Amino acid sequence: MPKLHAPKVIRTVADLAALSDVELQQCLLGLCAAIQARRRAHANAVAAGGLPADAQLDFDEYVWKPAEKRRNDWDQDFERTTAIADLPIRRRAVHQLIELRILAVEDLSAISERELLAVKDMASTTVTRLRELLHSLGLDFAEHPDPATAEYARNAALRRLPEEQLRASRAGLTDDAPVSRLGLRNSTLERTKRAGLQTLGELREASLRDLTVRLGRQELREVVVALQETGAGLRCNPTPLELWRAGVLELGDLEQPADESASVLDLQPWVGAVAESLHAAGIRTLGELRSAAAAGQLRTLRGVGAHSEDRLLQFLGLRASTPGGRAPAPGVPPATSVFTLGSSSGES
Incomplete structure (x- = not known):
């Protein structure tokens, strides 16, 4: 053979x-x-x-002369005392680690991930596998000696977690936890720090208006979602409508009002600016809007034209959508999102 x-x-x-x-x-x-x-x-x-x-x-x-196939099984059982030379990594990388006096797996916890990536012949895929190996043994790389660099490194490590694990890591975080514990995108973390928001408590105390000015729409949505997953959102308790106006929520994230006593101003996401015209004309609730529509009085109201009337009737389910129209089908509420905002009173 x-x-x-x-x-x-x-x-x-x-x-x-x-x-x-x-x-x-x-x-x-x-x-x-x-x-x-x-x-x-x-x-x-x-x-x-x-x-x-x-x-x-x-x-x-x-x-x-074909090179002998090197062992490349990362699923085998390694221990903290396993010699670096016995790991399935490039031989040149092994030599570099030994030069740094990293002789066993547990010695890797004495060096930061950023420092390891700077080692010659150390590929990023190798560092990723070494990190996974350390985590499986209850270990991790050392924090970078520079506090700011270490903070970003912790944030990046959280970002690499599966979504379910990231949500679990956020649960129960207290006000004194640094913002980097949320595992935000680097751009979002950078903007919160530039805004002087260093801890979760400072984020929670900020008003929605202040956050809207300091953060971009995408960053604000990410922050609001992350805070909710900690178990405590913004202390200003913005309503779903306020979050929609701030660009945090999409129309599909909102629940269409069904209570006859609901304010017509709450209908703005579905009917647009005509909601303000209705309010100014004395139509203050959803029930009053239905009565005016049933009596054919919408066109008599100031600020309600043919297009606005058609849109209102479609919203109320009294007229079918025209071909190519953008209004929702009558009687069919918009799809709700998994994004949970608590009760309709605005509790988060």
Whole structure:
């Protein structure tokens, strides 16, 4: 039975064609290096007078020695005392770690991830696997000596967690926890810090208006969602309508009012600015709007034109949507989102 890693003599194209795709790639890399080495040796021999100037390069065959397949099983059982040399990582990376006196797995907890990435021959995929290995053993990389860098590193580590684990890590965070414990996107974390909001308590105390000015719409939505997952949202308790106006919620995140006593101003996400015209004209509740519509009085109200009347009737389910129209189908409330805002009173 032939050895798996026995040397192979390459003399013709047919010898190359007999190799597998993986073997061919490795063999060609080795062949290229061998030809370059032979060329240098030939040139040096000519320069030294050992060969005539017109001597041809002698290269009739190439003996390729397949490298033995290195162990690459990260699922095997490693221990804290497992030697670095026994890990399935590149040998050059092993040598660099040993130079840093990192001899066993547990020694990795003495270096920060950022410092490890700066080590020569240390690929980011290797660092990722080493991090996973440390976590499986209840360990982690050391924090970077610079506090600001360490904070961003912690935030980045949280961002790499699966969504379910990230939500679980946010649960129960108290006011004194740094904002970096929320696992926000780097751009969001940067904007909150520039706004002087360093802790969860400072975030929760901020008004919605202040956050709208200091943060972008996407960042504000991310912050509001993250705070809710801690178990305590903004202390100003913004209503769903206020969050919609701030751009935090989409129309599909809202529940369409059904109570006849609901203010017509709360209908703005569905009917637009005409809600203010209705309020100014004395139509203050959803019930009064239905009565005015049933009596055909909408067009008599100041600020209600044909388009607005049509939109209001569609909202009330009294007129079908026109082809190509954007209004929701009558009687069909918009889809609700998994984004939970608490009760209709605005509690978060």
